[in-house]
Amino acid sequence: MxxxxxxxxxxxxxxxxxxxxxxxxxxxxxxxxxxxxxxxxxxxxxxxxxxxxxxxxxxxxxxxxxxxxxxxxxxxxxxxxxxxxxxxxxxxxxxxxxxxxxxxxxxxxxxxxxxxxxxxxxxxxxxxxxxxxxxxxxxxxxxxxxxxxxxxxxxxxxxxxxxVQSISYRRRISFGRTSLRPPLAYCLANLIQARKGDIVLDPCCGSGTIPIEGAANYVDAFWLGSDVNTAEIHGIAQSNFSHVALNNTDVLNADGRALPYRNNSIDIVLTDLPWGRREGSFTQIGKLYPKLLRELHRICRQPTGSRQAKPSAYLITQGRKLLRGSLSYDWCTKLWKLESEKELYIGGYIVYLFALVRLDQSDNN
Missing domain, CATH: 3.30.2300.10 (THUMP superfamily)
Structure with missing residues (x-):
C-alpha cells in the first residue's frame, strides 16, 4: 500500500x-x-x-x-x-x-x-x-x-x-530511459504469486522498479535485479535501492547472456525485455532473445509441488515475432513451453506478456 x-x-x-x-x-x-x-x-x-x-x-x-x-x-x-x-x-x-x-x-x-x-x-x-x-x-x-x-x-x-506524492516517485528517486510505472510493476509482481522463500529475478531491471515494488509488497520473497547497463545500474538503480532500504532485495551489474547465478538457483523470472528503438536494433534484440532464453532455463529451478507445471518465466516485450521465433527453435521447444500470451498496454504501446513453463530437459547439442 x-x-x-x-x-x-x-x-x-x-x-x-x-x-x-x-x-x-x-x-x-x-x-x-x-x-x-x-x-x-x-x-x-x-x-x-x-x-x-x-x-x-x-x-x-x-x-x-x-x-x-x-x-x-x-x-x-x-x-x-x-x-x-x-x-x-x-x-x-x-x-x-x-x-x-x-x-x-x-x-x-x-x-x-x-x-x-x-x-x-x-x-x-x-x-x-x-x-x-x-x-x-x-x-x-x-x-x-x-x-x-x-x-x-x-x-x-x-x-x-x-x-500526497506523485506516483512516479513512489519508492524511487531516479529514472531510466524506459522505466516502468510503479503501479504496473506492482501488478506484474502480484501476477506471479511469489511464495515464502522464493527468489525472483529481473535480469533486465533497468532502474529497478519491478524488484523494488515486489520487495515492498511481497516481503517473504527475495527480489533480485540485474542489468547489463553499467551506468544505469550504478547511477540509477543503486540509488533507488538505497533509497528504499529494503532487506529482501538486491541489485547487481550482469549480462543476461551470461548470468552469474548458479544452476537451478532462481524460482521465478519476471522482466520487461529490451524492445523498441531505444533498446537497440531489430537484429541486436533478435540475437539477444535466444541466448537469454537458454540462460534463464539454466538458472531456473524445476517447479515442484503446487507450482509444478506453472510458469517459471514471465517476459514482456513488444517484439512479439522475435520472441515467438526464438521459442520456435527446436532446441528451445525442449526448454520452454508457452503457457499463455496476453496483451498489455504500456506507454501508448501494445506489448505482450509471455508466461513460460520450464521443461525438465536440456539442449543436447
Missing amino acids: CSGCLASIEQVVIQLAVLQVPPSIWFSQDSNTMGDWLDQSIADISANAWREAIEINRLAHQILNQPFTLTDHAYRATVRKGQYHHLLKTPELAARVGDGVATRFNDWKVNLTQYNSEMVVDLISQQSIAMLQYIQWPHEKRPEKNITPDVPLLHVGITLPTS
Whole structure:
C-alpha cells in the first residue's frame, strides 16, 4: 500500500462526458477542423458535470491535506490516443483541450509540471465496443455485422489526487530511459504469486522498479535485479535501492547472456525485455532473445509441488515475432513451453506478456 492508496492504481479519473466525433470531422484533411470541434466540445460540457467533478476533487484534496482553490487553479491537459493516428499530433490535441477548459474557466492557469488538476481525454474504439456487444448476442439471433471506418469515442475526465506524492516517485528517486510505472510493476509482481522463500529475478531491471515494488509488497520473497547497463545500474538503480532500504532485495551489474547465478538457483523470472528503438536494433534484440532464453532455463529451478507445471518465466516485450521465433527453435521447444500470451498496454504501446513453463530437459547439442 502507498500513502493510503491501492498500490495498483495509476490514476483515478472522474468522467465528465463521452464525446462522439462526427466522421466528417475525424477524417477531415484540415487539421483545424478537428481542433476547433474539440475546443468547442470541451467548453460545452455541462455545468452540472463540472460542478460535481470539482466538488469531488476538492474533497479529495482535503482528505490529503492539500490546498485546492478555483482561483489561480493550475491544470494541464493530456490526450491518450492509443493506437489511433490523426493529422493533429498528441500535443496539439492536448492544447485544444486546454483551450476548451480556458474558455469555461478563464482564471485557471496552465502548468505542465505543478498542477492541481489534469484534464484527460482517452480515445476509445467504437468498433471494440460494438464487437463486444455483437458477441453477446445468441449466435442464431446476431444481427448482420456492419463494419464501418472506426471513429473513436472521446472519454473526457478530470483526475483525482490519490497520494500526497506523485506516483512516479513512489519508492524511487531516479529514472531510466524506459522505466516502468510503479503501479504496473506492482501488478506484474502480484501476477506471479511469489511464495515464502522464493527468489525472483529481473535480469533486465533497468532502474529497478519491478524488484523494488515486489520487495515492498511481497516481503517473504527475495527480489533480485540485474542489468547489463553499467551506468544505469550504478547511477540509477543503486540509488533507488538505497533509497528504499529494503532487506529482501538486491541489485547487481550482469549480462543476461551470461548470468552469474548458479544452476537451478532462481524460482521465478519476471522482466520487461529490451524492445523498441531505444533498446537497440531489430537484429541486436533478435540475437539477444535466444541466448537469454537458454540462460534463464539454466538458472531456473524445476517447479515442484503446487507450482509444478506453472510458469517459471514471465517476459514482456513488444517484439512479439522475435520472441515467438526464438521459442520456435527446436532446441528451445525442449526448454520452454508457452503457457499463455496476453496483451498489455504500456506507454501508448501494445506489448505482450509471455508466461513460460520450464521443461525438465536440456539442449543436447
